[in-house]
Amino acid sequence: MKKIVFFTFHNWEAKRQGGFHKFAEYASLANYEVQFISYPRPLYSIFRNTETFNFKRIFKQLKGITYYINNNILYNRTLLSLALPVPTKFRYLLPTTLLLFFEGKTIPPIRWFFKRHLSKTDYFIFESTSSILLAERIKKLSPQSKIIYRPSDPLIGFKHGEIFKKKEIDLVLMADMVFFVNNQGLLLYKQYIDDINLKANYMILSNGVDIEKFKNIYPCPDILKKNNTALYIGAAPIDWSMIIEASIRTPQINYIIITPVKAPSFFLNKINNIDNLFFINGVDRNEVPQWVTNADLIIVPYPKDVFNKAPTGITAKYYQAIAAEKPIVAYFDTEDLRELNIPVVYNVDDFIFEVLNRIKLRRVKYPINLNNLDWDYVCKAFYEKIESL
Numbered sequence: 001m002k003k004i005v006f007f008t009f010h011n012w013e014a015k016r017q018g019g020f021h022k023f024a025e026y027a028s029l030a031n032y033e034v035q036f037i038s039y040p041r042p043l044y045s046i047f048r049n050t051e052t053f054n055f056k057r058i059f060k061q062l063k064g065i066t067y068y069i070n071n072n073i074l075y076n077r078t079l080l081s082l083a084l085p086v087p088t089k090f091r092y093l094l095p096t097t098l099l100l101f102f103e104g105k106t107i108p109p110i111r112w113f114f115k116r117h118l119s120k121t122d123y124f125i126f127e128s129t130s131s132i133l134l135a136e137r138i139k140k141l142s143p144q145s146k147i148i149y150r151p152s153d154p155l156i157g158f159k160h161g162e163i164f165k166k167k168e169i170d171l172v173l174m175a176d177m178v179f180f181v182n183n184q185g186l187l188l189y190k191q192y193i194d195d196i197n198l199k200a201n202y203m204i205l206s207n208g209v210d211i212e213k214f215k216n217i218y219p220c221p222d223i224l225k226k227n228n229t230a231l232y233i234g235a236a237p238i239d240w241s242m243i244i245e246a247s248i249r250t251p252q253i254n255y256i257i258i259t260p261v262k263a264p265s266f267f268l269n270k271i272n273n274i275d276n277l278f279f280i281n282g283v284d285r286n287e288v289p290q291w292v293t294n295a296d297l298i299i300v301p302y303p304k305d306v307f308n309k310a311p312t313g314i315t316a317k318y319y320q321a322i323a324a325e326k327p328i329v330a331y332f333d334t335e336d337l338r339e340l341n342i343p344v345v346y347n348v349d350d351f352i353f354e355v356l357n358r359i360k361l362r363r364v365k366y367p368i369n370l371n372n373l374d375w376d377y378v379c380k381a382f383y384e385k386i387e388s389l
Contacts (some may be wrong), residue, residue: 003033004123007131011038012067012076015051015260015282016235019152019181019207019316019378020127026379028069035117036076040130042083043107051260051282064117077117080107081130088160096163103163104133114141121145123386128155132164132171139174146389149175152207154188169193176389178202179382182313184334205382207316208375210289214323218290223278226254228359230329231295233258233288234317239303239331240267242348247277250352253359255299258283258291293324297359301331301351318342319373322366327358340366 004027008020020036028034038061045053061078068074082105084094091099106113121142126132128151139147155161155168169192172178178200180186186204190196224231230253232238238259244267247255253276260282271277283291292298298321314336321328322340330337330344331351337344341364343354371377
């Protein structure tokens with residue numbers, strides 16, 4: 001039996017389904033031994049109380065949680081990091097070497113953790129988090145293992161990832177395989193790596209979508225039984241102020257925001273006085289198709305300039321809405337969406353205009369073949385590639 005280890009930010013039980021959930025599930029069903037490592041979990045995070053960071057969950061993961069996928073075992077574990085609780089905007093006050101030193105220190109030590117849980121691993125898969133600091137040490141502990149990097153959200157595209165820039169570039173060059181999720185991500189790394197085509201082994205493999213799940217008919221959640229429902233469902237940041245203004249100016253539209261991201265206090269205070277604005281603090285990832293398929297319109301209201309700073313391309317939430325044939329309005333996102341006849345707007349007036357017009361459509365056929373984006377296809381391509389290394 002082959003063994004595969006995923007280093008990912010997410011818990012196995014999470015309100016957000018990342019690509020690593022799909023890859024790990026596929027591996028488990030294919031009879032790999034699967035270790036799903038939720039990392040980083042800074043020591044100071046045990047004092048928080050969120051879905052991801054809370055003492056009860058982290059304590060269980062430190063002991064190891066066992067899950068069964070069609071009678072195949074998957075282990076969800078974690079280890080603590082000693083990362084310093086320094087806000088991003090103040091990190092410049094400390095030397096990068098010091099910050100990285102503590103970011104890379106773990107409890108238990110990575111060498112002990114490796115011997116206990118990760119030995120005889122065939123593939124180590126790293127997500128774009130501070131877990132990349134462990135990759136070089138793991139390679140030394142297990143030189144025969146293949147190191148795979150999948151930067152779905154490139155660290156070099158975000159301010160909080162600046163301290164990892166050199167380490168991330170080193171990993172792209174050192175990894176046996178790098179899976180970029182789109183051309184935008186590849187172009188971002190090309191800014192820092194000359195002749196990346198010669199120096200790195202990579203391919204572009206998009207995020208996927210469970211096509212059939214978003215074509216089924218599900219019972220309609222009570223909130224979506226209202227008229228003219230505009231739904232955002234996802235775990236990316238959104239422009240809270242813009243949504244407040246849009247909901248005030250269009251009382252005939254019911255805006256439903258579903259995200260595990262903590263909403264700011266000014267938003268939570270406002271929604272009590274706005275009858276057509278609703279907030280749900282995330283839903284189980286298996287419930288996402290039920291919400292998408294029953295909404296009248298899907299909105300993706302990113303904060304201003306987020307895409308320009310960290311281009312992520314066309315994300316899975318768009319593919320879900322496309323599979324469900326739902327009209328979509330994008331706010332501050334990639335212009336590539338226009339090729340699919342999805343409007344991309346950059347101010348609240350245009351956002352409102354498109355919402356009022358697109359919500360009338362109810363169903364939209366998009367000029368795209370999703371077959372190559374089905375998760376079964378994506379996972380098969382992923383494993384065929386790493387097995388060929």
